[in-house]
Amino acid sequence: MTAALGFSARTGWAAAVAVRLNGGGRPVLLDRRVVELIDGTVPRQVYHAASGLPPDRAAGMIGRSERVAGELAATAVGGMVAELASSGHTAVAAGIPVGGSRIPPELDAVLASHTLLHAAEGDLFRQALMAAADRHGLGVYAVPARDLVPAAENALRSSAEALRRALTELGRPLGPPWRKDEKDATLAAWLALVRQPGRGRAEA
Numbered sequence: 388m389t390a391a392l393g394f395s396a397r398t399g400w401a402a403a404v405a406v407r408l409n410g411g412g413r414p415v416l417l418d419r420r421v422v423e424l425i426d427g428t429v430p431r432q433v434y435h436a437a438s439g440l441p442p443d444r445a446a447g448m449i450g451r452s453e454r455v456a457g458e459l460a461a462t463a464v465g466g467m468v469a470e471l472a473s474s475g476h477t478a479v480a481a482g483i484p485v486g487g488s489r490i491p492p493e494l495d496a497v498l499a500s501h502t503l504l505h506a507a508e509g510d511l512f513r514q515a516l517m518a519a520a521d522r523h524g525l526g527v528y529a530v531p532a533r534d535l536v537p538a539a540e541n542a543l544r545s546s547a548e549a550l551r552r553a554l555t556e557l558g559r560p561l562g563p564p565w566r567k568d569e570k571d572a573t574l575a576a577w578l579a580l581v582r583q584p585g586r587g588r589a590e591a
Contacts, residue, residue: 396509397568425459479580
């Protein structure tokens with residue numbers, strides 16, 4: 388039976404879920420966890436920490452954080468895929484809400500902008516998760532976080548209120564944590580299963 392992973396990334400961690408669809412096309416939660424994407428060797432807000440450093444030191448610090456996040460994301464995704472396989476589920480896709488800001492490639496431009504510093508912090512961890520999902524052969528469905536509910540209304544032919552109720556009910560038997568992060572990750576995974584992106588990245 389096919390399943391999808393869903394991630395809602397924050398600075399240094401992500402809410403992660405795995406879902407399958409029942410016969411009525413509604414999600415069934417198979418896994419819920421928190422994935423840590425930093426360790427004690429790198430700052431949590433690395434772009435902020437690097438903003439006052441000389442360019443070469445700033446680039447080195449950010450590069451180390453990218454490598455740590457990438458390794459931790461790959462381990463987490465691989466573990467979830469393996470656990471699903473052991474229960475008879477094949478992970479085929481991953482859904483990830485992404486930011487709406489374009490991050491320029493020039494590091495000095497990012498470090499000079501308070502707005503871009505915040506945007507880049509989150510993007511680092513989302514990119515790590517998307518790369519990990521792709522590395523494990525999952526189709527990646529990326530949707531801007533602000534468009535997540537409208538995309539779901541369109542793809543699932545359901546109202547925002549009906550989706551809200553469905554997600555609330557899904558988490559009720561589990562108890563906390565069942566925050567917006569877990570709900571967004573679940574909705575992204577649900578969309579990824581419906582859209583079934585091929586290997587690589589698809590965007591809403």
